[in-house]
Amino acid sequence: MTLAEVAEAAGVGESTVSRVLRNHGSFSGKTRERVMAAVERLGYVPNRIAGTLASTGSRLVAFVIPSLSNIVFPDVLRGASAVLEENRYQAVFSVTDYDPGKEEALAAAMLAWRPAAVMLAGCEHTEGTVKMLRASGCRIVELLDLDGDALDIAVGFSNRAAGRESAAFLLKQGYRRIGYVGHDLNRDTRAGKRFSSFCETLDAHDTQLVAREILAGASSVENGRLGLERLLARTADLDAVYFSNDDMALGGYFHCLAEGIAIPSKLAIFGYNGLDIGRATPQPLSTIRTPRVATGQIAAQLIVANAPPQAVDLGFELIEGATA
């Protein structure tokens, strides 16, 4: 079923059908009726592959994301896909597993589809990725990390600022024996940035991080629980623990519940992300809420509008729960 067949059935030329279907250019009301009737009758579905090839720009938007397990990225996709669908754009994605080499390979594969934009997490990429992206001519959007130079458009917030504010908050609350439980920071560079600026802020207030426990692998509730258990086994006199994110923090929280460790009087817990679940726990989790869905929305809007290069800082919000 092709456009030519529809044209034939409607008794008009191909270009007329094309104009009517895209509602672009001029045609009479009667022509429109006849074309639409034929389309309906034949059950014609335009071929966007052919359309994209023939026209200049595509309406594909490519997402190259580190993970689908970490709810952060589905949240971003969710925000973006709503906007893209409204504007007849199509989202395509692939998952790098936090591997910069894989990111490069997948970005290359994406570019082969000639997307209108490529959206990536963060601003740390291999040289090859950057070069390729730059050469591609398509729009580049870097998400969730404003601590670095943007290639084109960047939407998100500063992870360094998040780490800093977390430290400042814990200090303000009077905690001084602070520990850290995190996941693989080499891969998750945004968590790494939060951690290093957290430590710098402590230093600036003449406080040192007392102990840290870094778990291999991705962040998870189970790793958070295990991490805190290990940390406390080594260092008993902590008064607060900063976690790499809410998943980890929830694990720590559960450990305390299970062991009867009073929160926050005996031990304070602070996370990152502001997941909904943290507001439903017996004690609301103290954390930083990040604009994940909004990041996706804004990023998509900028692409749809073909906005000029820019960095959009959506900020974040410190949530003073009951755990710190």
Add this chain to the structure above:
Amino acid sequence: MTLAEVAEAAGVGESTVSRVLRNHGSFSGKTRERVMAAVERLGYVPNRIAGTLASTGSRLVAFVIPSLSNIVFPDVLRGASAVLEENRYQAVFSVTDYDPGKEEALAAAMLAWRPAAVMLAGCEHTEGTVKMLRASGCRIVELLDLDGDALDIAVGFSNRAAGRESAAFLLKQGYRRIGYVGHDLNRDTRAGKRFSSFCETLDAHDTQLVAREILAGASSVENGRLGLERLLARTADLDAVYFSNDDMALGGYFHCLAEGIAIPSKLAIFGYNGLDIGRATPQPLSTIRTPRVATGQIAAQLIVANAPPQAVDLGFELIEGATA
């Protein structure tokens, strides 16, 4: 940058470049070297849009999923995308928000990209969707619900069986005053199936569901907590509550922790999905673990292998935690 330019630079014909790049057909080692050198030098990235149009089948796989908030679907995507990436397929997706009408519209939009397969959640679709899908000639994969007639390929398990086994388990454990807390079942038809077969199983054992609380909107931890609170306010003497899924069940669990309701002696809690977080709570959650990632993997494998129509039952596993 086109294939023609590469051919020119390498001093060979276009089809030769095409053959080398796809590693298909025959060519000499020297030709290969020369072509690859030119590709490298020019930074050529093949245009898959053109390639797809010219060849017969595409390597796009379209996912039309209800939600990205419910971790079930990112899990399925995760399993599928790993397999698809290995096989040089590309995943595209859109989100229906559990709206069958939107599913139809989005499926139509997907079909315009002439994907190799369309993957949908469940086997309940509008007549229009079914007709369109059938007419499209592309492979159809229905995921996570085997209780119905499959259009082509189906991968997942029986939600009715899950509801049945959940009820049987609670009865076996001696619970008789059983309640239910769920989210919008009209939209999430799979949760609806679990619930109805849960009730049927109780009936078959001369037990009636004592009370139910259905919350509008999507499942969430907060709704679970709120739902149990409301349910208990109306009906105090329950001994067990079945939740529409683990998110809801965790909310109920948190409510009990917060209110000092002893679990499971005073009230038992049973969920569905087997999320990892349920194993890290102070008491492991009793639930049914579903093969979400595997569903995506198998579905993708069947498409890549161009397998014949079939229904693949991956089953599920009842996890006897400490909450029921």
Add this chain to the structure above:
DNA sequence: GTGAAAGCGCTAACAG
């Protein structure tokens, strides 16, 4: 307001 024709960049016969 409408149609004819020339591509978009690639693949797939088909000769050689």
Add this chain to the structure above:
DNA sequence: CTGTTAGCGCTTTCAC
């Protein structure tokens, strides 16, 4: 083993 050629199904001038 390699080059030539004819499309894939659509969009886009450009006449009419």
